[in-house]
Amino acid sequence: MGFEILCEIRDIETIATGRSVYIKRHLERVYGKGHWRKMKGITTVRLANGTICEAEIHWFEAHGIGRKDFKIKRLI
Numbered sequence: 001m002g003f004e005i006l007c008e009i010r011d012i013e014t015i016a017t018g019r020s021v022y023i024k025r026h027l028e029r030v031y032g033k034g035h036w037r038k039m040k041g042i043t044t045v046r047l048a049n050g051t052i053c054e055a056e057i058h059w060f061e062a063h064g065i066g067r068k069d070f071k072i073k074r075l076i
Helices: 022-031
Strands: 003-005 008-016 038-045 052-062 068-076
Touching: 003 068, 022 052, 022 068, 038 068
Parallel strands: none
Antiparallel strands: 003 038, 008 038, 038 052, 052 068
């Protein structure tokens, strides 16, 4: 993954749902069918080099499947 989430994710927002989730086919093949949503939020992360900082992260989630494929979009 390249980073570790250290605290609870806050300021969570939905970016896309339904057909707007552009990799829905991939997510369903890998994790299973569900109502997939692309989400974003702010949290504290530890990077691979040991640095601790605030970051905006994006991920996909579906009810019953959970949060998958976290990415850091920018450091704050």
